[in-house]
Amino acid sequence: MAEVLVILGWIGLYAPMALGAIGSIIGCAVAGQAAIGAMLDTETGHGRYVGVSAMPSSQVIYGIVVMFTLNRPITEANASGIFAVGVLAGFALMFSAIYQGQCCASAIHASKAKPEIFGLSVAPAAIVEGFAVFAFIFALVISGGIPQS
Amino acid sequence: MSGENYKYTLLLSSLPVHPTELFETRQPPISRIQLDKRLALLETEDAEDLARIEALLHWSKMKELDDEAVVKQCMVMWHAIRNPFLKDIVMWRLELRTILTALRRRRDGESLTLGAPFDGFGERLRFIKKHWRESAFGMDALLPWVRQASELIEQDRPLELERLILELIWRHYQRVGQGHYFDFPAVVIYVLKWDVINRWTHYDKEQAVLRFDELVSAGLDGVSIEFG
Numbered sequence: 620m621a622e623v624l625v626i627l628g629w630i631g632l633y634a635p636m637a638l639g640a641i642g643s644i645i646g647c648a649v650a651g652q653a654a655i656g657a658m659l660d661t662e663t664g665h666g667r668y669v670g671v672s673a674m675p676s677s678q679v680i681y682g683i684v685v686m687f688t689l690n691r692p693i694t695e696a697n698a699s700g701i702f703a704v705g706v707l708a709g710f711a712l713m714f715s716a717i718y719q720g721q722c723c724a725s726a727i728h729a730s731k732a733k734p735e736i737f738g739l740s741v742a743p744a745a746i747v748e749g750f751a752v753f754a755f756i757f758a759l760v761i762s763g764g765i766p767q768s
Numbered sequence: 769m770s771g772e773n774y775k776y777t778l779l780l781s782s783l784p785v786h787p788t789e790l791f792e793t794r795q796p797p798i799s800r801i802q803l804d805k806r807l808a809l810l811e812t813e814d815a816e817d818l819a820r821i822e823a824l825l826h827w828s829k830m831k832e833l834d835d836e837a838v839v840k841q842c843m844v845m846w847h848a849i850r851n852p853f854l855k856d857i858v859m860w861r862l863e864l865r866t867i868l869t870a871l872r873r874r875r876d877g878e879s880l881t882l883g884a885p886f887d888g889f890g891e892r893l894r895f896i897k898k899h900w901r902e903s904a905f906g907m908d909a910l911l912p913w914v915r916q917a918s919e920l921i922e923q924d925r926p927l928e929l930e931r932l933i934l935e936l937i938w939r940h941y942q943r944v945g946q947g948h949y950f951d952f953p954a955v956v957i958y959v960l961k962w963d964v965i966n967r968w969t970h971y972d973k974e975q976a977v978l979r980f981d982e983l984v985s986a987g988l989d990g991v992s993i994e995f996g
Contacts, residue, residue: 649774653950656781659806724777725949732785 621695628698631705632689635758638709639682639716646675646720653724657731664734671723674744678716681755682709688762700765704758711754719747777950779809786961790938791931796965803962807955814952817854820845821956824858825963835887842889853953857944857960861937863890867914868933870896870905871921930971938964 650672657668685708689701726740783806784797798806810818824845833841842862849855866888873880880886880900886893892907899906904915913936920929941961948954 649777652774652778653781656778656783659782660784721774724774724781728781728785728949731781 624695624698625693627702628693631698631702632686632693634702634705634709635682635685635689635712636679636709637682638706639679639685639712642713642716643676643679646678646716646718646723647672649717649720650675650723650727653727657727661731664730664737667737668727668731671727671741671744674723674741674748675716675720677748678712678719678751681751682712685709685712685755685758685762688759689765691765692768694766694768697766697768700762704762704765708754708758712751715747715751715754719744719751722747772951774950775952776809776955779806780950780954780958782806783958786958786965790934790964790968793965793969795969796962798962800966803959807959810952810955813850814955817849817851817952818956818959820849821854821858822959822963825861825960836885839887839889851953853944854956857941857953857956859890860940863888863892864933864936866890866893867896867905867907867911868917868921870900871914871918874900875921934964934968 651669654665654668654672658665685705689705691697691701693701722744723741726737726744730737730740783803786797787793807815807818824842846855846858846862849858869888870880870886880897886897888896892905895907896905903918904911907914913932916932917929920926920932938961941957941964945954945957945961948957
């Protein structure tokens with residue numbers, strides 16, 4: 620049982636980073652494809668398309684910070700706490716990155732046809748980012764209650 | 769999560785957006801050559817499905833066969849389409865054609881009985897035959913446009929009928945396209961809408977008169993008319 624707990628602890632430690640990275644990969648890939656497609660159809664504004672397509676990369680950074688915050692010697696006493704916080708924060712970051720990528724793809728597609736709505740079209744992606752920030756901040760806050768050893 | 773729904777993000781983002789109103793359009797947003805270049809991004813199976821759908825919905829790609837053979841051939845192609853959503857879209861168009869054919873045949877004085885052969889598409893063939901004498905084949909409540917189309921056919925107003933049908937098709941594509949933004953059905957709907965725009969923008973009165981003169985000249989070639 621003790622070994623299983625330690626394994627779960629290690630999974631929880633690396634989960635925010637790994638799941639955040641998976642989310643960012645998928646999100647940036649979807650938004651990036653939309654940006655490249657839009658470049659084929661427009662003559663200007665390419666820089667902002669690329670900029671928007673990079674928005675889902677923040678989740679992996681949050682994941683890294685959560686991972687370092689959770690980083691401590693894994694023991695039976697703290698493994699379950701690390702597992703719970705790490706995995707749940709990881710999933711929140713992963714889903715937010717994926718759906719943010721989809722929001723970004725739609726924003727790029729819409730603002731390509733109507734450049735004047737560019738700012739507004741990015742708002743849904745920013746709102747999704749807000750939820751990722753919630754998951755990130757409260758993972759940091761709650762990890763303070765996990766025993767150091 | 770992002771698989772099928774975002775499969776053609778690059779392709780669809782590279783295509784110019786269609787206008788909201790069909791009849792305000794003066795030319796297709798992209799040439800067919802450019803469109804075909806972009807469609808090269810489709811996976812083989814999807815490209816085959818799109819080719820089937822276009823073949824089913826383009827008169828120019830139909831072979832000259834009798835009704836029964838056309839229906840049989842179309843049904844074989846229709847069954848080969850893999851996506852049920854796209855099958856529904858195609859069947860909707862084929863059924864629309866069947867209803868228009870029935871309206872024209874009735875205008876031309878044909879009388880269909882329940883036992884008479886009538887080849888067409890959709891589930892309303894029997895219904896049409898049963899209500900042959902009614903102006904909208906008894907479909908007023910279900911398909912309000914049928915009465916309008918019937919009146920335009922009876923009054924011999926082909927341009928208004930064409931506008932009615934194109935508008936109907938356009939609105940249908942817009943409605944069914946909701947919720948499909950970067951997937952394969954979105955690509956198909958884009959191409960079908962492009963076809964509608966292309967059809968509308970290529971109507972040219974002067975060209976039509978020239979073409980009519982050419983056909984008349986070709987038909988009368990070698991025929992001498994004596995004026996008494």
